[in-house]
Amino acid sequence: MLTPMRAPAPVRPRARRPARADDLAGWLAFADALHPQSIDMGLERVAVVRDALGLAPEFPIITVAGTNGKGSTCAMLESVLRAAGHVVGLYTSPHLLRYNERVCIDGVAAGDALLAAGFARVDAARGDIELTPFEFGTLAAMCVFVEAGLDAAVLEVGLGGRLDAVNAFDADCAIVTSIGIDHVEYLGHTREAIGFEKAGVFRARRTAISADPDPPPTIARHAWQIGARLLQNGRDYWVRRSGDEWALVHPGGEISGLPLPALAGDFQLDNAAAALLALHTLGPRLSVDADHRREGLQQVRLAGRFQRMRRDAVSPEIVLDVCHNPHAALQLAGTLAQHPAEGRTLAVFGMLRDKDIAGTARAVAEHIDGWFVAGLAERRGATAAEMAVALDAAEVHASVRLAATPVDALRLALHSATATDRVLVFGSFATVGAVLRELQAEAVAAA
Template identity: 55%
Template sequence: MPNTLADWLTYLEKLHPKTIALGLERVAQVKQRLNLQPDFPVIVVGGTNGKGSVCAMLESILYAAGYRVGCYTSPHLLDYNERVRIAKQPVSDAELCASFAQIEQVRGDISLTYFEFGTLAAMQCFIGHRVDVAILEVGLGGRLDAVNAFDADCAVVASVDIDHVDYLGDTREKIAFEKAGIFRRGRVAICADSDVPQAIRTQAQQVGAELWCIGSEFGFARHEGQWDYRSKIGSRSAMPYPALRGAFQLNNASAALAALDALKDKLPVNMGVVRRGLVEVELAGRFQFVPGKPQLILDVAHNPHAARSLAQNLANLPPAKTYAVFAMLKDKDMDGVVRSLDAQIDVWLVAGIDAPRGATVAELSHVLQNAQVRGEVKPCASIADALHEASNRAGENDRITAFGSFYTVAEVMRARGMRGG
């Protein structure tokens, strides 16, 4: 049996014939053998984009309220432990190894993917630590995702857009159907996408979930320097803007507050705690500003919806020459991302990603050429080289933006000696 966390992760990557294998049967069987039955509220958060931000805000507010919070998110940027946090601290290597060993012992001949193993290990850690609440971020879709082996006391869909078409379908309605698979009978289901797909409404009705949609059952109003939240439960006024920057963060913050409204009897939080949680929230790689000059912005945007959001956020900043450090996975909509950001980028410094699904420099350069981007395009040997080139060329009033993938942001963070999580 593997000894170190690194050994375990290598083992898990090779264990299952497919990297992604959607379906709940295998994970549910092993869950039963482990007797994983949480006796605390579980909040499940899905969505094409924004789910990481909703999880981070829920974690920050509930932690500020004094609850012992378990939070499971993916993917990680630098260290696997970032995925499993208790009281805002990553779980230790030793604890993850012990959980993996126990799962390995009971699974018998049932094959599990890397993500399924990780999901079961996270819940095992949360139960072992007797957390007060667990926040689980969906890995892919919802209906057949390993996280959905656990019943949500409140389910959140942050947004619905096109991504992962090979697994989830190629229309918003098909994707919405998959995401709504996390809804449960008699529980509140929250949709923070202002254009609610019909499939979300239909699924909620069929399952018997109580659906709250942004703009009707809850919503927000923006003001200079503050914002107001309202829901069918009540309102919270003069709130500070969340520490996470970006155009859609009030949608995400409202979704988090709606989830807290839905669970107010089990997890009461007061106004002061909500304010503190919003101000103290942290999430690497989401329109993240790195101190220093030239300005460096990190964003994991890797689909057109997220790229449009990044473009809007960049357009809201004071004008500056913008250098892109750009790398993507080839199974993503590379053309859609490039076209969404074309107007904001002056120089594209393009690199390949050294991973099985990584796009090569040649493939990305070809996409940029076909899109006839207005900016200069320069191929680079690696993401670190692209960052080095950008840093050398950019003046102190210019801007560098690294985006396209979690890999892109992680490599820039490594090159800068930053911490993840």
């Protein structure tokens, strides 16, 4: 009797330390090859290495989790804190153009040598523990932050909350932004399950903020079970808008006369309210006054969140947005309605194949007059043909054209557009990043 043949195990690239300690690209490649899985949820590995490094930050930490709105909330926290003169570290993911964007100090991305030194420290401390790339990067970022002598750190959760590497560091105040359906293979298929995972960043006897106006009950339940001090949007605090100003009404009083955030979209008020409330609760440790709040909200910038730009005075407007799930697409649809184009809206659209492509397209389809779908070359990226199948399933009625890459799709869209049209680029960080890189290269070449 013949023994059945087994398929050979996939060959992993060997993890090789860079020849030079200051080679950030080499460290990123090393971290990417170290663990057999790019995502392996759990805190055991990162906690052991954290303790080996002696990472015990003394500065206040604000952790931000949620399905959508994390990046905007972090950006507003950083902007207000910087307006108040605080030295603030910001850790976010993913990045659009360069890894360095993930680790910022005082609004400036950390340099290669500084980040590489953090990776080298983590490698020296980890022993034989195989960290995932995100775990490696999170620990390296905290090494950089501790050395920098920060007044505060703002940490964006990568995936979920309860088992995310960021959660290895206790938050002095934790925010959970809006809850939608995403990453179901890791977090669950319901808002209730996902809400529970996100609420894992809460800590006993510390302030926890739920920014979603309609949160799943698991968030409040978990906060109660662990003894966190929960402040819930619409129950414990409120946003009251009047024209171009708004007020945050909270248990201790009211913060009024606030300007609308510079980030577009009515939903940004929920993010702004959570950010300001977090800073209010940390007031004794992080002083922020009315002028700082106004300046921070008016000056906040965040690439890829309804970012509007033009190549020149006679070209159509280009809007960049990293929306990559149906919940975010509904918010994008609302913002498109608030900022109508004089002409048509043409979409450059590319997503990862493990996302709800059809649901995302369906949520925004009524605002799109033509689709230019792009393939993504990265491992999880959908091909243009797969994108077209998803659009067919979404029953979009506008024309659909296929392109090999986001840049190719952009060129097709711009060739079809008039000066009164706009081109919307959305669907993935990879899609927006590729187009933004191309536009920046064009601007440099033209200068």
